[in-house]
Amino acid sequence: MAFPETHLHMPIRSISLPSRIHPPSAKFQAALSQLHTCHNSSSSDSQSLQISLLNLSELYHSLHQLNHSLPTAQAEHSLDVSTTLLDSCDAARNLILNLREHLLSLQSALRRKGKSMGVQIKEYFVFRKKIKKETSKLVLGLKKLDGSETTALAVSLLRSLFTFLSTASAMKTNTCTLRFVSKLIGGGGRSSTSIMSELHNLDLVLRSDGDNSKEVKKALEILEERTEGLEAALDSLFKSLVQYRVYLLNILTTHS
Template identity: 40%
Template sequence: MASKYQVRSISLPSRSHPSTLRVEEELNKLRTLEATSTSTSGSICNGLSGLEELYTSLDDLINVTSTQQIVSCHQQEKCVEELLDVSVRILDICGITKDNLLQIREHVQALQSALRRRKGDSSIGSKVAEYMSFRKKMKKIYKKLITDLKQMEN
């Protein structure tokens, strides 16, 4: 009869890539060089050669496929965020348009009822003036919305 064994596993932190370790090592060398050096030509030359090594190490790290995948994923996140921002802005524009259409409808109904009542030219005149000022305001709002849409297009 087979006995049951309980298997345990431990998770250790993943090891850093050798290129990452090399970059950290070069940075530490530059830090110690900066802390201990004087401004002589030899120390400046050592600092420049350390910078060259750091640059080479960073170039190696950037060319690693896992780094390329991370950068690619980050660029996709940026793209998704931009798309979300644009879609939210379009939803805002749609909401503003809907609200404005409802207001136009209310103004037209008020104008029609004033025309039906014909209590006097002053009430009709005031309703027409209200409608015209509202219409002017709407034109300004829609011009701004159209420029916003054109900017999103670019």
């Protein structure tokens, strides 16, 4: 089924003036091109996801400015798709908000250098398991969506985000022993050469038996900063999706 973005309005060529793309169409094409570039990248870290989310936000923001007249059935289907995307976006925002709360608790426990660090680590990994279950359900919901190129890109990006949030290292949680906590309190550290995602890296650092309080501190600071960026990008996407829904509702109101 075709969607509005597959039929961009192009002005008629003038005899005296060269043709040019209408500004909203140009914005759409630019955002689409940038999103494809990010989508084809092999990187799966939070910064790449943040950039892609912002591009997707711009894509939907430009969509409702194209002023297409859609058939009622097409607008209704687009509205249904936007509902699922909005729900997924809001769920992702809540997961990241809860993740940031756990990161702040870990940072606080690390500064206190007490036994509470072990408790916070266990609570963090319990939450990570919860994320995995919730994202699995959200991904199943996204698989049911079909439609335009924009929808396919949105689904692919949100699935990548959920994979980023749910992927955990293969090590078992019970390797977070009291011996690790005691050494963590004692200080010290070693350099990290990890090139994996920030969440995966934090998992490995927290589960290590080594003397690595500096690594933990650095990993927490980086991830807290990156999740803040992801949260802002999701806020932007959520607003653009809401604007797009209003645009579709206006079309349906006009046709009724």
